[in-house]
Amino acid sequence: MKNHQNSIRIFQEAKELMPGGVNSPARAFLAVGTDPVVIDHAAGPYLFDVDNNQYIDYVLSWGPMILGHCDPVVTRALHEAVNRGTSYGAPTNDENRLAQLVRTLVPSVEKIRLVNSGTEATMSAVRLARGFTGRDKIVKFVGNYHGHSDSLLVAAGSAAATFSVPDSPGVTQANAADTICAPYNDEAFMTRLFAQFGSQIAGVIVEPVAGNMGCVPGSLSFLTTLRQLTAEHNALLIFDEVMSGFRVAPGGAQQRLGIQPDLTTFGKIIGGGLPVGAYGGRLDLMNAIIPVGKVYQAGTLSGNPLATAAGIATLQQLLTAGQPFYDSLTEKVQRLTTGFQQAAQAARIPLKVQSAGGMFTPFFLNETDQEVTSWDSAARCNTQRFAAFFRILLENGIYPPCSQFECWFLSSLHSDELIEKTIDVAALAFKQIS
Numbered sequence: 001m002k003n004h005q006n007s008i009r010i011f012q013e014a015k016e017l018m019p020g021g022v023n024s025p026a027r028a029f030l031a032v033g034t035d036p037v038v039i040d041h042a043a044g045p046y047l048f049d050v051d052n053n054q055y056i057d058y059v060l061s062w063g064p065m066i067l068g069h070c071d072p073v074v075t076r077a078l079h080e081a082v083n084r085g086t087s088y089g090a091p092t093n094d095e096n097r098l099a100q101l102v103r104t105l106v107p108s109v110e111k112i113r114l115v116n117s118g119t120e121a122t123m124s125a126v127r128l129a130r131g132f133t134g135r136d137k138i139v140k141f142v143g144n145y146h147g148h149s150d151s152l153l154v155a156a157g158s159a160a161a162t163f164s165v166p167d168s169p170g171v172t173q174a175n176a177a178d179t180i181c182a183p184y185n186d187e188a189f190m191t192r193l194f195a196q197f198g199s200q201i202a203g204v205i206v207e208p209v210a211g212n213m214g215c216v217p218g219s220l221s222f223l224t225t226l227r228q229l230t231a232e233h234n235a236l237l238i239f240d241e242v243m244s245g246f247r248v249a250p251g252g253a254q255q256r257l258g259i260q261p262d263l264t265t266f267g268k269i270i271g272g273g274l275p276v277g278a279y280g281g282r283l284d285l286m287n288a289i290i291p292v293g294k295v296y297q298a299g300t301l302s303g304n305p306l307a308t309a310a311g312i313a314t315l316q317q318l319l320t321a322g323q324p325f326y327d328s329l330t331e332k333v334q335r336l337t338t339g340f341q342q343a344a345q346a347a348r349i350p351l352k353v354q355s356a357g358g359m360f361t362p363f364f365l366n367e368t369d370q371e372v373t374s375w376d377s378a379a380r381c382n383t384q385r386f387a388a389f390f391r392i393l394l395e396n397g398i399y400p401p402c403s404q405f406e407c408w409f410l411s412s413l414h415s416d417e418l419i420e421k422t423i424d425v426a427a428l429a430f431k432q433i434s
């Protein structure tokens with residue numbers, strides 16, 4: 001057994017100081033029946049905890065560290081930036097450079113506004129959609145996550161699926177009432193919804209590759225239908241690419257699909273491990289934002305010099321490396337997928353690994369499902385089995401996401417050797433839990 005003495009002591013203290021001992025709930029390991037390990041430092045594809053245990057990191061800060069931890073170019077850019085002052089609250093040339101990089105990589109983005117998190121990006125995009133169209137209703141999909149702003153923290157009501165309810169105490173009924181929750185990958189539902197409410201809908205926000213119920217790619221026909229319906233009814237299509245952006249292709253999911261949304265939201269990789277988010281899109285929409293237009297949105301630390309330096313250093317490398325970088329990530333994910341599937345089959349465990357580019361999820365299916373296409377099918381997975389799997393991996397030096405309903409992420413530093421090692425540990429785990 002690994003020694004976790006320091007982790008246990010520090011987490012015990014953390015629980016006195018912060019709710020649940022954490023500053024974000026996904027870190028609390030609540031779904032896997034163990035306490036979190038406390039991290040001391042990271043390097044390349046590895047995490048090291050405070051008891052000096054080493055782990056191959058498949059969380060990568062929930063996506064951002066696509067170049068691995070402590071990438072030398074990013075680290076150098078940060079050192080240079082910090083010597084020039086950490087915040088001015090005034091324009092800088094680096095903001096232009098980051099904006100240019102995003103425009104080059106994601107051509108549907110004609111103008112962009114930098115913010116500090118994915119939550120801020122989606123919240124602002126929703127406000128812009130409402131402000132621009134003069135309509136109140138937003139459509140979101142069950143199992144998609146867009147951060148924790150009130151309008152987006154809603155769940156489908158029980159009876160008629162078009163009535164939403166707050167998904168947290170503190171979110172008002174009034175907030176929930178203006179958000180419609182729809183089933184993911186169900187174009188027939190959307191066609192009926194628009195026939196009934198089309199003139200009231202400001203926009204549809206969607207993860208084109210869903211990553212927050214585990215990896216569930218949106219089907220091309222579903223997303224094409226969303227594009228057509230929103231265009232027909234003068235509603236806006238918002239792709240939330242906070243996770244899929246710069247992760248599944250240089251230009252995100254929209255490049256893979258060949259679909260142009262009206263607005264796109266970014267986070268995670270765009271900040272290279274520092275707090276950055278952004279929303280951008282059509283020129284006429286972005287010009288509706290203050291100080292050109294009337295839709296309000298601001299940020300004291302937005303475009304922060306350290307954050308933009310890390311973002312530029314990351315996106316510049318991704319732009320230079322181009323499609324071959326993503327082909328290589330995808331190939332590694334395929335290798336893991338095949339390895340996991342074969343090992344699970346040998347242990348007679350129903351498993352489906354779903355992926356898109358550099359992200360994937362092994363779903364522990366129940367006996368009746370073949371794949372996961374929506375929250376309904378995700379929710380039927382065997383979470384107990386996942387938890388047992390997780391604990392064995394952690395004990396054997398692999399750090400997977402601590403829930404069945406999260407994506408695993410790969411960096412360019414995950415070598416073939418590390419992938420083989422991961423498959424070996426997974427095979428051992430499948431045997432033990434079968």
Ligand SMILES: *Cc1c(COP(=O)(O)O)cnc(C)c1O
Binds near residue numbers: 145147244
């Ligand atoms: C992570 C995530 C968010 C929220 O971003 P934060 O930076 O955590 O606020 C929003 N949308 C998607 C798709 C995400 O994956």
